[in-house]
Amino acid sequence: MILKQIVIENFRQYYGQNEIEFAHGSGRNVTVIHGENGSGKTALLTALIWGFYGRELKLPNSESIFNNKAIHESTNQQEDLSTSVRIRFEHNDYEYDLRRLLHAKYDDETNILNLPKNKTVNQKVELSKRNIATNQSTKIRDIAYEINRILPYKLHTFFFFDGERMDHLGKKEAYSEIRDSIKRMMGLELFDNSIDHLSKTIVKLRDEVSKNVKSELSDKYLRINQLEEDKVKKKHQLAETKQELSAAQNELKSIENALRNGEETRAFQTTRDHLVESITETKNAFDEKLKELRNQLSNSGYLAFSKLPIKRFQRIARTDQRDTIEKLIHPELIPSLLSNGTCLCGHELESTSISTLEKVQNEVLDLSTSKNDMDHLYFQLSGWEVARAHFYSQIKRLISEREELRATLQLLEEDLREIEERMKASSRNIENSTNLIEKESSVRTAIVKAEANIEDLLRSIDELSREEELLNKEVSKLTKAEERQLRLQLALESATKVKDTLVGLLKLRESQVKSELEEKIKLTYSQLLRKDYSISLTDNYELLVSDVNGGNIGLSQGESQITSLAFIGAIVDLTREYKDKEKGHALDEDLNLGNIFPLVMDSPFGALDADHRSRVATNLPKLSDQVVVIVSTSQWRGEVDEAINHRVGRSYKLLNHTNEVSGEYTEIAEVM
Template structure:
């Protein structure tokens, strides 16, 4: 989406029609709008929001029509206010006009009317769209408007813990991952319909199985919802604990004790991980080799029986085997080389009936050797078992020791009368208890989900065994199977695309952040889409307002840039990827010092095809003007007319947009 022009007519303090043309060329992609405080910068930013979505963040949002236009109109005359934007999206030209009008009676407007008209250019003519709200939200969703039309001094919220869901939603929508997600959901809905259709043709047993399957899946879905909520609760409390730790680390006289606790917590986690690994190894060892434990009893009985067997008494020739005698008979030649006569052959055949199939002595020796090998394996199994049990005991002791130390530190801090340390520590302990309780519930839910998965798998197996005779039932079953496969494929595509987008976004955010921020902090976009900033020591840092503004601006700029690059390199039109988006910013340099202003101004033009900046003189002059100058296509000035400095009919407040 790129803007070509915006026209404001009687919108707030903009009297009459005022127009701005925007630039979006490769070299001159910046449009600068200069305005002092009170000149209408915020109103201009809100004009974009109002025209696209019918909402504003302005005070007295019900009073949108210019006061002077109402005052100047004669009684019974119609007064109209509108905002019209011309823009393009994915090579399609649009004109959107939203208006409000009313008839003046006395000093008020009555019979208010609202209208919206969206047209697109196709086949050499402009055509009207019957669903402008849906189309606008398809092009640029309303819930993402603050990413593209924002007050630079109020965007620091993205760097806070609680906004990762907002970030996740932005990534999904801007990168068109939401299309795949909707596809999965719609396919799931269709699958349910096909399943009902199949069930209507199925026999009674299959119907019962399908009902059971549906019930199990509903239970699982409910548990997954509970699981997701608990994980969010854990994440929220964990972030609160981290915030408390950061506050305690700044309290003089407490920081050393806080660092000690941090070290112990890291060791505790290491011991817990080691314990978990040991217990997993223990279970695997017992599962694979547990059968060896009682083998010494069986070996003792076998050896006793073998020692009582006298092969020489039962077999006339214990060393002979049937295979050897049969070979001599077949060849007709004795082992001495003489040919066998009929008499000798008959004797060999009689001997063949009395000789064992295998060499009995050899068989017994082999069995004894195998018994010894089993016993050796048993000894090694018991040694490994004891070693794991010793490690398990040691890790448990170490964990208890570390937990006791942490409890002592917590108790000590609770008694320290520094600032609000006791209250912070009290809250910290309460949050830790909540996290522990959440983790217990999470374990129970995960166990139930695994149990349900096994039951669902078993029911699916039984369903697959049912033979459907009717052709309609078979067709419904094929459709159902196709939906299953399609859902699986789209799920895999989504995971791969999400992984690719997060990787690209992570790299771009780091690149932009390094360019914008003077300090050598490192920014990370975690897999659960948190923005984390850490110092040289890997510790999370408390950011100033200006640093939070740069962090949020880096994310917005990075996602706009990545969306553009994905859109430009897409290989097919089957699944759309990314898009072209503008950045419309009001006062993006207000909370920044001189160096950071220069850094942001120097690099931000390259992050989007179109940059629209609304800025005051104090923010513009100097380093910002110098950095932006090579990329400016158009410049405008918001000229404020103060009624106190005017006479006669012109003594009213309004803002005029003048091209520079």
């Protein structure tokens, strides 16, 4: 990322619009901003941070974002007021335009300029990017995501920092922050996130694979096999029973023929045949009446429950309190009066009378409509009453006819039993006839039993088939689940292998990054520090400084700042080399690792002596393609000016003004 321009409007000390064009490149890549204490050096650094991220300001009186002079003028002029920061920057072949704004509205009633209370919620942010090659512009919707993708908020303190921040990075409490930042900048966080995601995926896959589908599927198959065996047995029994029934029916026909042909039994058998035929017809008629009764109940059974609703409606209809106007006035009377324009008494209708009559006419029409609806419903329910009476009449008829058929059937069966007894009595002395009659009785019993068995077997086979059909559907689902489990098993194995591979790559990558970073830190440290100290980076990314004998060194504040600066500069330099493909690995190009970051520093030379200021000033422009230095005159003059002046591409001065009414304010002026 390269900063191109910042435009500050009515932000903190900065009154009106103030802008800075930033230098960058391999030559004059330094922008220097001169400012004395209290002129707004820290506010300028804060404007950059607020413009990018919109977080609460870490400054004294952090709620005071609007410039005091601008507030005073807007109040006097009774106008609204805005404060904003606009930043133009380049990143990966795109030019971005970011603007963050807060608006204060003047209240005409109270004569007060209402400053927004929640300065985070009330912000308005706009971000667009332009493809430098094609000149095509795009408006960014998810602004926070885009900014954090380019320069994450957690990393901003490494590139927008002051002298105190540099000192902080050399302390032990910063080690975890340093480690996380290095992982993010060097592409290691990508491995961490991938490993974490795979670990969660592996847990879910294990849960899915652990479900015992095979056992459940096996139980279903065993049950289906059992059902098939039971069906085969039932079908075999059904076939045998049908054969037995057919044989019994044939035997019965032979016996009946023999009885018809016998002299002693012929007359009885003829009568008996008629009785059997009548019994069969009566039974069929009895069953038909039952079907009619069921149909009647199914189609019109609701009428049995209609009595209470009908009575309730009739009671409501009888007690309906309609306005008596409907009973007194004929619907055609008022239209006739209005048409003639005269009253019943013969006088002409006045305007007020016409208005009253029209109102009454509307009421009569409404009441008439209501009455029509009520009458229509009353008529329908009256039809229900008739249908209900007919329903009960039909039910009673069918029950009565069925009972008559039952009585007829009983009489026929009694006559049949009497005939059979007479047949037996008349043929007792004739052995052959007696045997035929007894055999006929046993055959008929066998036929009834066989028919009942056939009905039971058919019902049982049907139930077995339905259960088998349901089981086959469940088996189909379980089979798909088992196939899915096999795929999940393969996915689990693949995910585990990928995770193990990534863990190995991460270890290798960490080792490579740590080695390269440590080499870069040592080189930078040796250029910045005049003492012959040795610096190393532990596995936890802890910076250790030791003397020539390997003993630990207690660093001064200035030496701690130089240590921190060496660390930051090494990271920026190394990521730039990755970006330019001077270093790195084949994987870097595929992952698009490496980047260019600016170094924006507020008072970086404050705690350094003359020699160290010269060293830092000399080497600072070499660490990044863009360096922005915000310094006081005392920090800049002398050795710093001499060491860095030839690398300065842009120079600005913070001019502090004092106003007796609105107080101090600052403007930015370019130094030519």
